[in-house]
Amino acid sequence: MKCDQTQPLIAPYVDGELDTLRRRFVEKHLKNCAPCAEQHADLVALRQRIRTEVPYFAAAPALAERVRAIVAATPPAGSSGRPHKRERWPRLSVGVSRHWQWLASGAVGGCAATVLAFVAGTAVLDWQASQNVVAQAVTRHVQATLGHRLVDVASSDQHTVKPWLSARLDYSPPVHDLAAEGFPLLGGRLDTLGGRKVATLVYGYRKHTIDVFVQPDSFDMPSSHELRGFNVAHRRAAGWDWLAVSDASPDVLNGFVSQLVSAATAK
């Protein structure tokens, strides 16, 4: 009888979306109609299975740390123009919800540009970075990967990257592609660490990016380190200092640095 009216209401009933009047209507019908009751039971059973068996993926603690590092490295509000100062929730009409479009486009490009301008124009990113080479390295890594200015010279060819860096520094860093070992060279970048211009080699590892800061002077620091959700590996050999930063695991990063060192010292 009332099945036609009831069936469209079963899912909203299960989802708690009905007002009292319609809820009672559905409940009454379910008591007296086996097919509708079965449909209801199926839906409840499915929900139960989803809630108990489909995993709710937990974010790694390192993600929260990284997000905080990103937030700390982003300039405070007011330093950049906002497209819309006070956006409201859209109402449910189609026209109004277009308001949300600005979140979809433009926002991130503008923000990355802001981060870069801030980096270029400001010597001190935060108090920690100014005192600590590791924090500076991590901050540079965050800014480079987020700002999409990952490399100044993009090349997997060490014979391109090395001269490019040498021309801009007072030293000529060892550069080796480790693609065969799973770490392809993506390019090079110039950075400033501890008040000194350094060569940064950028490598890929699966979906991770690894920054390696290479210079002849020594950094005084432990061989591996974890900061704000990023891993840092440090090695000194053959007169060079390697400082690698990535969100890849410490094992991967340490193994990578070892291979880098043996490639550089093999000659």
Add this chain to the structure above:
Amino acid sequence: MSDHARFEKLVMPHLGAAYNLARWLARDGHDAEDIVQDACIRALKYVDSLNRSEARAWFLTIVRHAFYDWCERNRPADIAHDDGSALEAAVDHNAIDPEQAVLRRAESKAIADAVAELPLAFREVLILREMEDLSYKEIARIADIPIGTVMSRLARARALLQGSPRLRAIGERTSGGER
């Protein structure tokens, strides 16, 4: 309150929900982290327009946008024609007792895989409803679709799960083919 403080107070508590949504949309943990980080930058920029009561749905809206932008850059085919065909297994399982947990795990994996294989438009609505417990109205806002469309997509998602060969195969094995 500064934007940074507002971000910490209003957005950070929902980082887990953001990651879970991104994880189910992208079906990859590392990609999900990238998407969440991108979403956080956007959220920080606009956090001054945010009211506390709507923080979670607001942030999830941004996560969803960040996902679609990420998709356009990295996996345009996913949006263009997501027909729900199988992708690589999306779920990691940590069984406590392997011997006893085998069948149980097979069942769990079946439904989790079936969810992961839902076409994107249905999957996102289902995740928001079943895992985040959001109302039709909130889902409509987040996905930028009318409430009627939320209901029809949810119904379709559930029908696809109930009809999924993965689940049926399990049902036959555990209950001798009876429903």
